[in-house]
Amino acid sequence: MQQDEIPELFLVNAATHRNTEILYAIARHRKTPETVLEQIAIRNQYDVRLGLCIAKRRDVTERTLLKLAEHKSARLPLYLAKHPKTLAAS
Secondary structure, rough: OOHHHHEEEEHHHHHOOOHHHHHHHHHHOOOOOOOHHHHHHHOOOOOOHHHHHHHHHOOOOOOHHHHHHOOOOOOHHHHHOOOHHHHHOO
């Protein structure tokens, strides 16, 4: 199965997996719904790499960025402070 052929339902269900490599793949996948990205951001507040992966998506929304801003690591909120979408909102 090609990456573009992965059903959205699979991405939604796989987002609850504990394996971080699976979560990274879901966070990077272009078909992953915004609600799933938000859930990943909330549930994985100590995983900086995963948070950055979500924040660097071109289609990330301000709502998801706000969820990421609550991250427990100082590194991610510092990155978000310089993010173009958060600068535009201020």
